Amino acid sequence: MQSDLRTKLMQALSKANGAFISGQEIAEYIGCSRTAVWKHIEDLRNEGYKVEAVRKKGYRIISAPEKVSTSEIQFGLETKSLGKLIHYQESVESTQKIAHQLANEGAQEGTLIIAEEQVSGKGRLMRSWHSPKFTGIWMSIILRPKIPLHQAPQLTLLAAVAVAQAIEDVTNLQPQIKWPNDILINRKKVTGILTEMQAESDRIHSVIIGVGMNINQQIEDFPEDLQEKASSLFIEGGEQLSRAKVIQRFLVRLENLYTLYLQEGFMPIKLLWESYAISLGQVIKASTVNETIVGKALGITDAGVLLLEDDLGTVHSIYSADIEIQ
Template structure:
């Protein structure tokens, strides 16, 4: 209940767009007393918001803290469902782990888990993910799609397109997608996506999409072994980026693509994914658990499987592998 009131308060202040909105208007909008409005405003001030209050005019937000808290994300959020319920903690082991717990407890579709840092963040194949404090975006989103189990990997590709679009919205950068789950800028990794599923043999209970984005790190913030492989939006653009704004755009782009996907299937998502793909037409080395295959990337199937043609003309279906562009 308190979370719903906070969401509506942030919506009211956001719609005012920097102008004053009266306490009475806010109270009517969120369905509480003016005293309760005042208490919520004081809570915002305690979180670092500068809220101006003028008698007979009301309240307006002058500035917001550089955090990715519930209030910061919801102030200006344009989605209908994604991100309306936010679980924020400053430091966590892994947002994926918390999202799995919440999904098991019945959290609604669109619930978002986000943290300022992860101390045990993970990527594909249980690799660790460098997740320092106050510099990146470490979040996990709960979806509950009514789709067959074999289509769940398509949501990883959908998420990659949404993040690429969001980066373009917020910056002048041109991201590219490396199959299956990395986003690159100037051939350096800025984003990783991890999709996990809770399901029975015949149906999906939830899909947890984990997104790790390097936003404001500088080169020296990365471990030495990553400095030539990883980058951030700030390094590539030369300016500091609002993490909350990136999150808002990712959620909005995700919601739009997810709606399109549920209505029209994977084909429009596939076409968008291919438009961002760095690997199509390139010679790739795919290292799987049992083999290493070198071949030309022909594209992806409707299931999101990568197709490689080797120098003998044999086409290999790659379901999971480490990919290097040759």
């Protein structure tokens, strides 16, 4: 209940677009007393928001703290469903772990789990993910698509496109996607995506998309063994970014693509993914659990499987592998 009131309060202040909105208008909008409005405003101030209050005019937000808290994300959020319910903690083991628990408990589609820091973040193939405090975006979102099980990997590629589009929205950088879901800028990784599924043999209960984005890190923030491979939007673009705004753009892009996908299928998503793909037409080395294949990347199938043609003309289907561009 409290989270619903906070969401409506942020919506009311956001819709005012920097103008004053009276306590009475806010109270009517969110369905509570003016005294309750005042208490919620005080809570915002305690979180670091600068809220101006003028007699007979009302309230307006002057500035927001540089956090990725529920209030900051929801202030100005333009989605219909994604991110309307947010679970925020300053430090967690893993947002994916919390997302699995919430999904099991029936959390609604679009629920966002976000933290300032992960101490046990994980990526693909059970690798750890470096998630330092107040520098990047460490989040997981719960989706409940009514699609066959075999189509679930398509959502990984969809999320990668959403990240690339969001980066273009907030920077002048040109992101590229390395199959299946690494986002690169100048051939250095700035984002990783991990998609996990809860399902029975005949239906999907939930798909949990975990996203780790390097936003404002400087090069010394990365361990030495990552400094040649990883980067951040700040390092590549030279500009500090509002992490909340990046999240808002990602949620809008993800919601638009997800709606398109549910209405029209994977083909429009596939075409968008291929437009960002760095590896198509390139000779790459794919290292799977059982073998290493070198070949030309022809494209992806409707299931998101990478097709590699070797020197003998044999086309290999790559379902999971480490990819190196030769």
